[in-house]
Amino acid sequence: MLTLSLIGIGCGDPEQLTRAAVQAINAADLILIPRKGTAKSDLADLRRTICADVLTNQTTRIAEFDLPVRDAGEADYHKGVDDWHDAVAAAWSRTIASQLGDDGKVALLIWGDPSLYDSSLRIARRLDPLPDIEVVPGITSIQALCAAHALPLNDIGEPFLVTTGRRLREGGWPQGVDTVVVMLDGGTAFQSLDPAGLHIWWGAYLGMPDQIVMSGVVAEIGPHIVAARQDARARHGWIMDSYILKRRP
Structure with missing residues (x-):
């Protein structure tokens, strides 16, 4: 057997x-x-x-x-x-x-x-x-990402949704949730969203010696994440990253 x-x-x-x-x-x-x-x-x-x-x-x-x-x-x-x-x-x-x-x-x-x-x-x-x-x-990478940012994933009594970069890019912000976890994003799908009120917690190479974490308001930190991601991919030849988006007033 x-x-x-x-x-x-x-x-x-x-x-x-x-x-x-x-x-x-x-x-x-x-x-x-x-x-x-x-x-x-x-x-x-x-x-x-x-x-x-x-x-x-x-x-x-x-x-x-x-x-x-x-x-x-x-x-x-x-x-x-x-x-x-x-x-x-x-x-x-x-x-x-x-x-x-x-x-x-x-x-x-x-x-x-x-x-x-x-x-x-x-x-x-x-x-x-x-x-x-x-x-x-x-x-999971979600647990590692939350730990790296000392971030509780869900808001009190609220749901969250886990999706892919492809689905976020094609479908936009999912209905009925204010917290979205994005995995398997070959690019930076958060750039396709209206950044107003969006906060991001991003991490790459989580748990590895080359771990990178960044967070902030998408409109401000987004371009820095894009640049850091491009640089890391060029240096390593690959990148494994994920991020959490929260929609807040």
Whole structure:
């Protein structure tokens, strides 16, 4: 029987690992580490560092594989993502079959938590044969962002909405909420909104040594965030950021 453990590892700080995560890492027969190209080698390096720090089970093996790249030119967004998930599932299956076969415990170290804007659970259910799937929760980027700014996410008795940069850009400010968390923003979608009354709490590389956080009134701090984001992306070759918007009088 094959078991697949999806282990949330937080947002970059190895200190964010839970005791349950450490136990799950050491219970694995095989740990898979995806490579996302030289521009994002930091992400694989961090997973290697975590394994070096907490892995004490000498029988656990580590296997690296190249993660397929999503076709960003596909006109149908959902079809492009669906095809990409099929390709990733195939890469997982090939690596597991060559390294472990169809019996044992496999682990993947998931950035943040597998439940929030992460497709590992959907991809796992495409594997054939279907493994027994277990999830170890981790600290999300939303939690890390709020902690970095010492910010309570929700106002008293009020809801908030989590969305993507693409949805914010295409649909504008969501109805019925005054607090919006924006993730997976390939640009700076907040620039598409009327800045009147908007405050932002932004963070990049959360939990990592290169963490950047900025906050303020969008009309004032927005251009500085745009410039900082462009500079960081140019220096690192990639950027992982998120932000919270609050609409206030």
